[in-house]
Amino acid sequence: MRLSGIVVLLLIILGNLGFWAAINRPQTGLPWSGMIKSVSFSPSRADDDPTLVRKLPYLDETHLATREEMDEDLALLAGQVEQVRTYSTLEGLDQVPELAARHGLKALPGAWVDERLARNEVEIDNIIRIARDNPNVERVIVGNENLTLHRLTPEQMIRYLRRVRAALPDRVKLSTAEAWSIWLDYPELAREVDFITIHTLPFWERVDISKALDFTKRMVREVHNAYPDKPLFIGEVGWPSAGRSYGDAEPSLVNQALFLRHFLNWAQEEHLDYNVVEAFDQPWKVNLDNNASEKHWGIWTVDRQPKFNWIGPVIEFEEWPFQAAGATCIALLPVAWFLFKWRNLRLPGKIFFGVLVQFAATLVIWTMSTPVLKDVAPGTGLMVGLLLPAQLLLLFVVLIAGIEVTELTWASRFKRRFTALPPTECKRFPKVSLHLPCYNEPPEMVKLTIDSLMALDYPNFEILVLDNNTKDEKVWGPVRDYCATLGERVKFYHLAPWPGAKAGALNFALTVTDPEAEIIGVVDSDYLVDKNWLKGLVPYFENPKVGHVQAPQDHRDWDRDLFKEMINWEYAGFFDIGMVYRNEANAIIQHGTMTLIRKEALEKAGRWGEWCIVEDAELGLRFLKDGYESVYVQDRIGHGLVPDSFMAYKKQRFRWAYGAVQILKAHWRSLMPFAKSGLTAGQKYHFVSGWLPWFADAFYLLFTIASLIWSLGMVVAPRYFPTPLAVFTLPTVGVFVAKIVHHFFLYTTRVKCTLRQRSLAAIAGMGLTYSIARAMWQGIFTKSTPFMRTPKMANKAAFTQGFLMASEETALMLAQWLAAIVVLIPYHNFYDPDVRLWSLVLVVQAMPFLAALITSLISVMPSKAPPPASEPAPAPAA
Secondary structure: OHHHHHHHHHHHHHHHHHHHHHHOOOEOOOOOOOOEEEEEOOOOOOOOOHHHHHHOHHHHHHHOOOHHHHHHHHHHHEOOEEEEEOOOOOOOHHHHHHHHHHOOOEEEOEEOOOOOHHHHHHHHHHHHHHHHHOOOEOEEEEEEOOOOOOOOOHHHHHHHHHHHHHHOOOOOEEEEEEEHHHHHHOHHHHOOOOOEEEEOOHHHHOOOHHHHHHHHHHHHHHHHHHOOOOOEEEEEEOOOOOOOOEOOEOOOHHHHHHHHHHHHHHHHHHOOEEEEOOOEOOHHHHHHOOOHHHHOOOOEOOOOOEOOOOOOOEOOOOOHHHHHHHHHHHHHHHHHHHHHHOOOEOHHHHHHHHHHHHHHHHHHHHHHHHHHHHOOOHHHHHHHHHHHHHHHHHHHHHHHHHHHHHHHHHEOOOOOOEOOOOHHHOOOOOOEEEEEEEOOOOHHHHHHHHHHHHOOOOOOEEEEEEEEOOOOHHHHHHHHHHHHOOOOOEEEEEEOOOOOHHHHHHHHHHHHOOOOOOEEEEOOOOOEEOOOHHHHHHHHHHOOOEEEEEOOOEEOOOOOOHHHHHHHHHHHHHHHHHHHHHHOOOOOOOOOOOEEEEHHHHHHHOOOOOOOOOHHHHHHHHHHHOOOEEEEEOOOOEEEOOOOOHHHHHHHHHHHHHHHHHHHHHHOOOOOOOOOOOOOHHHHHHHHHHHHHHHHHHHHHHHHHHHHHHHHHHHHOOOOOOOOOHHHHHHHHHHHHHHHHHHHHHHHHHOOOOHHHHHHHHHHHHOOHHHHHHHHHHHHHOOOOOOOOOOOOOOOOOHHHHHHOOHHHHHHHHHHHHHHHHOOOOHHHHOOHHHHHHHHHHHHHOHHHHHHHHHHHHHOOOOOOOOOOOOOOOOOOO
């Protein structure tokens, strides 16, 4: 077994390293070793920001490149490029032609003109002066994408071009720069220039990298064919090395390197005149657009280091071995610990769990490094800070589910498997005091429960019926009268007013329990118990370490009602999966029905906790802290009634979830890993991990609301609310899928029901997400909430109540669907795969709320008619 663990561990490590190597494998393409004709030149450093200077002129000296820095940059470019292009003559850029001449570089200055008319006059005067004074200036460009971006009209641009042409020396040629398509639409503009400057940036056309060069060729060809007599200058061509995707265009270092290498080879073959955008990365440009790729078009970094090799293979992230090592280190210890601890785990289980943990570790490293590698915009950075902790929690929940799947599927044997003992095994008959609490329950239902207790095949027990604060005597009176006919074994108590809800009534029962009683049994007022309940379970108390013995909650009379059928099987999942799993670590949840308790342990623990609305689970935890063991018997030896409506079902689960938070707030110190509280590590793990999925539901609700706000921001203020990265949205869908797979896998292997019933159980459980989330948040921020009774044997609600009982879930569902549509309305969003993925995430997030509505509507559907009297009624399900 140890050898197999070592082999599995090595295979997982090698597989992880292989994964990282595969996604970072070197990419080859045409090499380039020539001189680049021209590059766009902006001398700004990492801390420079011309946009601030334009707003606050007094910051000139601290936020603009100095003359010395410009000179250093041009010296670096000398020998590698022939020409530098600038876009303005202000903010010190008028010095560039003079400095470029020192290093043998040509200069292509530009005058930035736009709606600011006074500023335009300064730009025009400067460009004319620069052209006259610098022999290395052979061409000038006036205006940059003004028609493309609708800043100026064609008539305005023509007037500016004519003014500059009239003042330029004859040796200097004139143009304006526009997107390629603008030249096709405005031939009158082409008549005013000496050469046509087109911008061919397939990235901004949302073109996939595999089609980018062909797209560029088509742009060039169409403009050349339209104006064959005009010289053509490709004023901007390039690809960003990082940032957000734009449609099908993916920014990456490999894409940038291979695109430019192929383009430069093609341009050399065709003798094209071109300008690569741009020389150096410009961090300040992130302020111009919410797509961070704006600042990553440089072929050198902002630190003036070359980004890639122009000849050899290109690797996206050369430091990938550190990522691989980090993922390996995160997974190594837990995988090794679990593999060597699980001596009874078969080889497929070891492989499954090891791969799952390694996958989770790799996903964490990939998620955390993606924002750094892509260098996302500030708005996305904010979302990263919000989503990463939530994603880690969801991932942890998936791992916990994976451990459960592993142990329940591939453990070679169960260490603590208990069954109801044959009646002949019961040799001693200690006194049992059966406590039957009820509140406002139908009298006939309570009478049936009393009858089933009276029929117990056990010689030494008493029954205490405890009516707790039922106001209407017509409800509790018939039960009192019925008990009076049953002899001394049955005692009835009406408590009004009485504090402490169910726990208060049970504590009162302890004061009137027969002093000779050694065992306390608690049964809900809707249960019919097997006659051998006591004989089958009482013998376990011969072990003095046993504090309580728990049988499953099972149900009856659900077979003719679809709603009751679906929630019956939803309950069954916990008792056939969760409780079996927890029992292996002696960490079961005690339930307030079908439970037998050692009276001495109950007194020692301090009786029932009236402060907690799940007093049963809280008491069971105290038993374990006191060193007692629990016994879980999976046999169905009692059947109660399921809730009659979706509202009752929700309220019951709300109570359980709220009570879980109460327990954690009261006992958190005892559940800490190294605290000496009497609890074993396994018990601590199960009590925390068992409720962790409910906390995940709480964060799910929070994320749902945040996603609605973010989606609204994407439409109203896209600059500040960029589309969430796929790396953060895909895990949301993945966790949803993982929960579904976990449910169906374990139900198939552990719960004896059909595929249809498994599906119904999944819908019912999913429909409780909102109620659980509300309970968790309310439990975190409040101390107590009223005890909510789960009504039984109620009449069917009207059809309209089906909508009203799930009104909040329906509102969230419709809001998610509406948001999924709204984010796609802008034309450019509809073709953006990131936006489409986000829209899909919104639809998937609505599924639990849709499940709630479906479950609620099913709950108001009429039940099937009972079989005719001549036919035997179906037996209760076991």
